[in-house]
Amino acid sequence: MDRVAELEQRCADAWPALVDEPLGQWRMRAANGFTGRANSALTTGDPGLPVPDALRVVAGFARSHSIGPTAHVVVGSRSEQGVAAAGWRVDVDHPGGAESLVLTGSLRAFASPKAEDVDVSAVPVPGWWELTAQDNPTPAQRHVLGSGAVVGFGSVVREGVVVAAARGAVVCDVLHVARLAVRPEARRSGLARALMGGLASWGLERGAARCALQVAEHNTAALRLYASLGCTEHHRYRYWIPRDVQR
Incomplete structure (x- = not known):
């Protein structure tokens, strides 16, 4: 292969x-x-x-x-x-x-084991679904986002509200990151970068060495973030x- x-x-x-x-x-x-x-x-x-x-x-x-x-x-x-x-x-x-684009990068390049306020849990915290999918997720959404051998639900909670969230899944040596979202009022404050750092540390602890991200070519903000973390285009x-x- x-x-x-x-x-x-x-x-x-x-x-x-x-x-x-x-x-x-x-x-x-x-x-x-x-x-x-x-x-x-x-x-x-x-x-x-x-x-x-x-x-x-x-x-x-x-x-x-x-x-x-x-x-x-x-x-x-x-x-x-x-x-x-x-x-x-x-x-x-x-x-x-x-x-x-499918991007890859070394987790060690941006891992942050003490990323402020970042939690990666085995089950979604209240409010995670609302930010990444919808408040009342469908069975398909629960299956796609909630299934997998090693899945982590990353979140940042402030004053009881999930202000940033993402999903990580480890397959062999790859940490697949998806559904990264930050509430509009909390953007441009470093939360996405912190969340990626926390997920990277979580993935390293579970045997991953590199990340994979699938990003639409029009999502320029996400592409800029991942480039700043050292991720490069693998293929499209x-x-x-x-x-x-x-x-």
């Missing part, structure tokens, strides 16, 4: 869909529409079928789970060539953005859909 496929698999393991079925080395995922990653076919490796046939299976899987047929495709990969040749197109109207991926599908 090449290094890009390996990292994509780690990220997929860290973001568990409600349904995750193999198609050769591809993974068909569904989670009632919650996030593109959990509702698309990860197309790294060989599906064991000609790509057009594999995409027909992907479309059938999507229909059976009431989601739109979507392929998660690494930019510049052999799979991308095959998906394009099969007549699919980039989903330029995807709600989360058509293209995302895009969402592809059948040419005749309209959002």
